[in-house]
Amino acid sequence: MTSEQKAGTDTERFEVQRQVAASPATVFALLSDPQGHVLIDSSGMLQSAEGEPVRQVGDEFVVHMDREALNDLPMGRYDVTVIITAFEQDAAIEWTISGKIQPPIRHRYGYRLEPSADGTLVTSYYDWSDIEQRYRDAAIFPIIPEAALRATLGILARNVE
Numbered sequence: 001m002t003s004e005q006k007a008g009t010d011t012e013r014f015e016v017q018r019q020v021a022a023s024p025a026t027v028f029a030l031l032s033d034p035q036g037h038v039l040i041d042s043s044g045m046l047q048s049a050e051g052e053p054v055r056q057v058g059d060e061f062v063v064h065m066d067r068e069a070l071n072d073l074p075m076g077r078y079d080v081t082v083i084i085t086a087f088e089q090d091a092a093i094e095w096t097i098s099g100k101i102q103p104p105i106r107h108r109y110g111y112r113l114e115p116s117a118d119g120t121l122v123t124s125y126y127d128w129s130d131i132e133q134r135y136r137d138a139a140i141f142p143i144i145p146e147a148a149l150r151a152t153l154g155i156l157a158r159n160v161e
Contacts, residue, residue: 012129014146018153022160024090024113034061042151044069
């Protein structure tokens with residue numbers, strides 16, 4: 001299946017997949033590098049990043065954002081801290097963010113990588129199932145549409161193939 005939603009949370013998680021002609025190690029190297037996040041972003045919000053490639057759960061880096069790219073909320077330019085919440089070398093990476101809105105919203109983004117005969121099956125997901133009710137009530141989720149995840153996978157493929 002190229003697009004699926006988590007059972008039981010059909011409006012709180014997107015998953016998209018794409019076959020990429022590159023090894024899991026090559027794809028993971030891009031995903032664990034803060035600059036890689038900026039490079040493959042299809043939303044236009046990620047402007048630049050500071051920090052070293054991540055190596056474990058708890059590692060962090062800063063991303064300079066521009067919400068004007070979405071033109072949905074008057075947040076302008078701001079910084080977020082990306083906090084790694086799952087890390088399995090060459091297989092899985094997940095993060096949440098902390099930034100201008102406090103306490104953190106607790107939405108998560110991630111990738112799963114599966115070796116395949118043609119390279120890597122990459123699954124990208126966006127999960128907002130753990131957000132507080134006040135954020136649900138604000139009706140701003142999902143912040144990024146499923147199509148943006150798919151577009152990001154296309155940009156990822158272009159950069160690693």
